[in-house]
Amino acid sequence: MTAVGADQRQQLAYVATQAADARLNVEIETEGMTLNIGPQHPATHGTLRLVARLDGEQVVEAEPIMGYMHRGYEKLAEVRTYPQVTTLINRIDWLGSFANEVPFILAAEKLMEVEAPPRAQWIRTVLFELSRIANITLFLGDMAVQLGALTPVFMAFRDREFVLNQIEAATGGRFHPNFDRIGGLKDDLPKGWIDDTKQVMEKMRDFCDEFEELVLGNEIFEARTRGIGIVPADVGLSYGLSGANIRASGVDWDLRRDGHEALAYDQVDWKVWTHPDGDSFARYWVRLQETREATHIVDQLLDGLPSGPIMAKVPRIIKVPAGEAYAATENPLGEMGYYVVSKGDLVPFRVKIRSASFSNISITPWLLKGVYVPDIITILASLYFILGDIDR
Amino acid sequence: MTGAAVMSSLLAAEVPYWASTIIKLGVVALVIPTAALMLGYVFLMKMMSFMQSRLGPMEAGPYGTLQLLADGLKFLQKEDIFPAKADRTVFALAPLVVLVSTFLIYVVIPTGPDAVVAQLDVGIFYALAVSSLSVVGILMAGWASANKYALMGGLRAAGQLIAYELPLVLAVMGVVIQAGTLDLQKIVTAQAEGEIFGWGGIGNPFILTQFVGFFIFLVAVQAETTQPPFDMPVAESEIVGGYQVEYTGFRFLFFFMGEFGTAFAFAALAAVLFLGGWALPWGDLTHWGFNIAGPVILLVKVMAVSALIFWFRFTYPRLREDQLQRLAWKFLIPLSLVNIVVTGIFKVVL
Numbered sequence: 001m002t003a004v005g006a007d008q009r010q011q012l013a014y015v016a017t018q019a020a021d022a023r024l025n026v027e028i029e030t031e032g033m034t035l036n037i038g039p040q041h042p043a044t045h046g047t048l049r050l051v052a053r054l055d056g057e058q059v060v061e062a063e064p065i066m067g068y069m070h071r072g073y074e075k076l077a078e079v080r081t082y083p084q085v086t087t088l089i090n091r092i093d094w095l096g097s098f099a100n101e102v103p104f105i106l107a108a109e110k111l112m113e114v115e116a117p118p119r120a121q122w123i124r125t126v127l128f129e130l131s132r133i134a135n136i137t138l139f140l141g142d143m144a145v146q147l148g149a150l151t152p153v154f155m156a157f158r159d160r161e162f163v164l165n166q167i168e169a170a171t172g173g174r175f176h177p178n179f180d181r182i183g184g185l186k187d188d189l190p191k192g193w194i195d196d197t198k199q200v201m202e203k204m205r206d207f208c209d210e211f212e213e214l215v216l217g218n219e220i221f222e223a224r225t226r227g228i229g230i231v232p233a234d235v236g237l238s239y240g241l242s243g244a245n246i247r248a249s250g251v252d253w254d255l256r257r258d259g260h261e262a263l264a265y266d267q268v269d270w271k272v273w274t275h276p277d278g279d280s281f282a283r284y285w286v287r288l289q290e291t292r293e294a295t296h297i298v299d300q301l302l303d304g305l306p307s308g309p310i311m312a313k314v315p316r317i318i319k320v321p322a323g324e325a326y327a328a329t330e331n332p333l334g335e336m337g338y339y340v341v342s343k344g345d346l347v348p349f350r351v352k353i354r355s356a357s358f359s360n361i362s363i364t365p366w367l368l369k370g371v372y373v374p375d376i377i378t379i380l381a382s383l384y385f386i387l388g389d390i391d392r
Numbered sequence: 393m394t395g396a397a398v399m400s401s402l403l404a405a406e407v408p409y410w411a412s413t414i415i416k417l418g419v420v421a422l423v424i425p426t427a428a429l430m431l432g433y434v435f436l437m438k439m440m441s442f443m444q445s446r447l448g449p450m451e452a453g454p455y456g457t458l459q460l461l462a463d464g465l466k467f468l469q470k471e472d473i474f475p476a477k478a479d480r481t482v483f484a485l486a487p488l489v490v491l492v493s494t495f496l497i498y499v500v501i502p503t504g505p506d507a508v509v510a511q512l513d514v515g516i517f518y519a520l521a522v523s524s525l526s527v528v529g530i531l532m533a534g535w536a537s538a539n540k541y542a543l544m545g546g547l548r549a550a551g552q553l554i555a556y557e558l559p560l561v562l563a564v565m566g567v568v569i570q571a572g573t574l575d576l577q578k579i580v581t582a583q584a585e586g587e588i589f590g591w592g593g594i595g596n597p598f599i600l601t602q603f604v605g606f607f608i609f610l611v612a613v614q615a616e617t618t619q620p621p622f623d624m625p626v627a628e629s630e631i632v633g634g635y636q637v638e639y640t641g642f643r644f645l646f647f648f649m650g651e652f653g654t655a656f657a658f659a660a661l662a663a664v665l666f667l668g669g670w671a672l673p674w675g676d677l678t679h680w681g682f683n684i685a686g687p688v689i690l691l692v693k694v695m696a697v698s699a700l701i702f703w704f705r706f707t708y709p710r711l712r713e714d715q716l717q718r719l720a721w722k723f724l725i726p727l728s729l730v731n732i733v734v735t736g737i738f739k740v741v742l
Contacts, residue, residue, distance in 0.1 A: 035540050043629045057544070057713065146629045148620050148710025154444035220621055220709045373544070374712045377630050 032060055035373075039068045043146055043377045046387025048361070052368070052376065059376060062368035064361050069391040077351040082108050082182060082318050085348065089338075090176040092355060093389040096135035096332040098127045098167065101180040104351075106261050107327035107340040108182050111320045115262060120184035120310045125264040126197075126301045127170065127179070128329070129294045133204055134163045135332035136291045139384050143284055144215050146381035147224050152215055159207040162200045169193055182318055184311035194302045201295040208292040216285060225281035229367050229379035232278060239366065240359035243334025245383060248286045249278035255330035263329070268300040280382035287384070319346055333357050333389055353392055357385035416509045420498045424491070425464075427656035428649040432460045434695070435702035436652075443706050467648075470641035475538055478638065482536035487639065487646035489529030494650050496522035497657040502577045503670050504686030505678050515576035516568065519661055520561055523616065526654065527553040530625065533647075534635040545634020548713055549618060549625035555720040556615035556622075562728035563608035566735040567598050567665045580669035581677055595673030599666040601738075604731045606666045608724050610697075613658040614704055615716070617651060621708035622716055655701060656694065663693035 038049035047068035053060040073092065077085045089104055090097040102124060109115065116124070141156025164174045170189055171177035179186050215221055231241065233249040246253060254272040256265045273289040275282035322344040328337030334356025341350040360383050367379055437459060441448030449456030474480055500515040502508040512518050527550055534546015568574055571582040579598075586596025599606050615622040626634040636647050663669060670686030671677055711719070 033540060042632060144709060148623060148627060148629065149708060150440070150620070151444050151706055154446060158445050218709060220711055223715055224709060224712060372712065372714070374624070374627070374630050374710070 032056075037376065043380055044387075045142070048380075048385070048387060048390065050364070050368075050376070050380075052373075054373070057373045059368050059371050059373070062365055062376065064364050066358075066361075066390050069387050071388075071392065073392045074351050074353055077348055079347060081346045082320060082348065085351070086180060087176070087178050089353070090178055091388055092353065092392055093135070093331065093333055093336075093357070093386045094175060095138055095386060096131035097173075097175055098131040098171070098177045098179060099135075099329070099331045100336065101178070102128055102263070103261070103327045103329045103331075103336055104338045104340070105180045105182055106329070107325045107338045108318075108320060110325040110327060111323050111340060111342050112182060112314070112318070113321075114183045114312045114314055116184045116312055117309050118264075118306045119188075119308045120312075121262060122264045122267075122301055122305050123170075123185055123189060123310065124180065126298055126305075127167065127177070128263065129298045129301075130163055130167055130197075132294050132332045133291055133298075134160055134167065136287050136294075137163070137204070137207065139287055140211050140215065140284070140291070143381045143384075144221070146377050147221060149215070149218070149221070152211065155207070155210070155214075159203060162203055166193070166197050166200050169196070181311065181314075183314035184309070188310050194305070198299060198302060201298050204295050205292060208288055208295075211288060216281075216288065222281060224374075224378055225284065225382065226277075226279060228280045228375050229371070229382060230277070230279045231363065231367065235366065236278070236363065239363040241334070241363060242356050242359065243330065243332070244283055244286045244290060245334060245360050247272065247274045248282035250274055250276045255328060255335055259328060259330065261327055261329055264301060265297070267304065268297055270297050270300075280378050283382040283384070317346070319344065320348070328354065331356060333384065333386060334360060355389045355392060357387075357389035358392075361385050361390060420495060420509060423498055424494060424653040424656075425649060428652035429460050429464075431652045431656055431698055431702075432648075433457060435698060439699070439702060440706045464645060467645040468642050472643065473638075473640045475638045477538035479536040479538070482532050483638075484643070486529045486533035486536060486635075487643045487650070489532060490526045490650040491529075491646050491653070493522055493525035493529065494653040494657060496525070497654070497661070500576055501657070501660045501664060501690075502580060502686075503690050504683035505577075505680075506683055508577060511577050512575070514574045516564055516579070516661075516665070517574050519576070519657075520557075520564065523654070523657070524553065524557050526650065529650075530635050533639070537635065537638040539638050541631040541633070542635050542637050544631050545625045545627075545637070548631075549635060551713070552615055552618070552622065552625060552716060555717055556612045556724075559608050559720060559724035559728050560612035560616060562725065562732060563605040563612060564665060565728070565732050566602045566605040569732065569735045569739055570598055570601060576664050576669070580664060580671050583668040584671035584673050584677055595668060595671075597666065597668045597673075602666060602731070602735070604727065605735075606662070608728050608731070609662055609666070610700065610704075611719075611724060613655075613662065614701060615720070617655045617658060617701075619651075619655070619701065619705045621704065621711050623710055624713050624716065627710055655698065659694045659697040659701060660690065662697045663690060667693045667697070669693070 032053050032055040035052045035054050036049065037052055038044040039047040044050065049065040049068065050062055051065060052062040073088050076088055080088065085104060086101045089100045092100045137156050137160040141153035144152035167177060168174045170193055171179035231245070231249050233251050236246050236249045237251065252272055252274050257272055270293055273286050273293060275286050320342040322342055324339070324341045326337055326339045328335050335354065336356055337354035339352040339354070340348050343349045364380070364383070368376055371379065437448045437456065449459035452459040452462045474483060497519050499509045500512055500519050502511070530549040531546045534542045534549065567579065571579045573579060573582070583597050584595045618625045626636060636644060639647060670682065670690040672689060
């Protein structure tokens with residue numbers, strides 16, 4: 001073996017650097033741009049981060065990274081008594097807070113084998129639908145602002161305020177009512193609330209009509225959303241999409257009708273809206289129709305509100321017997337469920353929260369392949385997630 | 393001695409070249425911030441607020457009139473931040489390039505029989521040429537910021553401005569054919585003294601015959617000034633402000649003034665080309681009084697055009713980049729070519 005001479009070594013080093021340079025150049029030429037959308041970005045309304053590899057303005061692949069707002073509610077719930085947990089879970093989907101409380105309370109009621117009296121169930125359903133309206137109206141404005149139209153979002157905020165006022169009048173909290181109790185509700189409805197709410201529902205129907213013309217009727221909005229982000233029904237189901245996202249793909253599935261929870265939906269006459277297209281336009285359309293349908297549900301519920309107590313007989317100190325229960329409802333964002341495990345203590349042993357947005361955005365890597373950057377925003381906006389609902 | 397004589401002697405007075413240059417520079421330099429403030433207050437703050445069922449600024453000055461001044465002062469106090477990897481010279485120069493391009497348009501806009509900074513024989517040609525300079529500044533800003541969002545914004549702006557330069561020029565062609573001149577001053581007089589099929593009651597504002605041209609011009613202006621529905625270069629919800637994303641303080645203020653100053657300049661061009669400019673169809677156009685009344689008349693027309701521009705801005709969602717290009721190349725340019733052909737035929741026949 002001959003020793004490698006100094007010259008030869010130099011030559012080898014030279015070749016190696018040349019090769020490295022060549023590799024680098026090739027990479028610079030062919031590699032697309034990696035764009036970090038978020039965690040601070042106006043379109044992610046919160047702290048979702050989307051790592052998109054771009055070729056020009058076209059997305060090669062996109063990956064959502066979540067957890068920037070993780071607050072550990074499942075763990076925190078293990079050191080809080082059952083009534084205290086509702087304070088936490090108010091803050092999961094902060095736009096429709098009351099709707100978060102209901103499935104948890106229903107799961108706890110299942111374990112305790114109590115049932116809220118009919119009046120409490122009806123008022124629960126009314127407030128549930130009001131939070132749906134408060135939540136979805138904001139979506140209706142927000143989606144437009146994501147597409148660059150500045151005006152609708154202000155109208156949405158303006159009219160949503162009426163609904164929030166009604167929620168506040170009944171529960172005392174605009175955003176975080178913390179009103180639902182195991183076995184019923186904290187209070188009965190205040191005087192005159194029913195008539196006021198009916199007037200507000202009238203206003204919200206006007207709002208829906210206005211938005212159907214203003215946003216859905218806009219040619220540019222249609223051009224931007226039709227055929228963008230198409231979710232076929234089977235793909236959507238396999239990714240666990242729920243709520244309006246899956247109904248916009250033509251799947252006729254709504255937990256309010258198909259679920260087994262003891263809410264008053266079977267007492268009123270209403271319709272589940274679906275759309276066959278599965279694109280961003282369909283998702284917007286379905287949500288708009290659902291908002292209008294929700295106002296009709298509230299009206300009917302208020303007309304037939306039964307009298308009676310609002311609280312079942314529940315011990316003062318709530319100890320939940322050992323067992324496991326799952327309750328899920330059709331929340332504004334989709335299916336929300338709580339799997340509660342109790343060991344017979346004051347506090348739950350384990351609470352697993354199934355939130356809708358977490359599953360809804362899991363489809364983004366599949367959905368964002370090959371779209372343009374502006375369409376990322378359209379698709380994210382139309383999938384409609386709340387960061388608190390993703391990260392919990 | 394009447395006021396008329398005083399005025400005409402003042403206007404006719406021989407001022408040294410350097411003095412008149414300084415006066416003209418001062419006037420133009422003053423016009424841009426004033427125009428930006430006016431449009432910003434009237435449309436961005438008040439009209440937009442009223443459309444969105446809110447009041448807008450109400451505290452600074454009577455009815456919030458001084459809000460933009462306060463904002464401007466605030467911008468001046470801000471730290472002048474350069475991004476670490478920015479190309480410092482280019483980054484610093486970019487807002488100036490944008491502002492200078494705006495500045496140059498004002499030079500040829502006539503506001504009275506004598507009240508014009510520079511009366512060029514090829515006025516409209518010059519105005520459209522310098523207005524497209526701003527794309528250089530925007531590209532510089534997008535490139536020098538060393539930011540991916542800014543770069544995307546800059547490239548989008550370049551593609552958009554180049555695409556819309558063509559319909560803008562072609563839309564003006566109809567007016568030029570009708571007036572038979574490129575001189576803005578003569579276009580104004582042609583409208584004031586013109587006749588519609590032999591009836592000269594209101595002159596012949598070219599909007600009546602060139603309504604297609606006016607429409608194309610407005611759409612192209614909307615794209616040139618990167619306002620919704622064509623605001624992809626700055627799209628806040630997508631690329632977070634585009635080429636402006638790294639700018640702070642007075643450099644950002646320059647972009648703001650450039651945006652509104654350009655909107656005002658284009659509205660003034662539209663008023664001159666299609667609405668008769670500073671002139672009214674009645675009275676002697678060479679009368680000295682038009683030097684005083686002209687700016688006011690023009691301002692009224694400019695505000696009317698701006699109202700239209702900003703109305704679109706606050707109403708429509710944003711198009712996508714490919715849809716914008718399709719609109720320009722497949723709809724506006726063919727339409728403007730047809731408009732030119734029809735105008736030419738009428739010019740020959742009538």
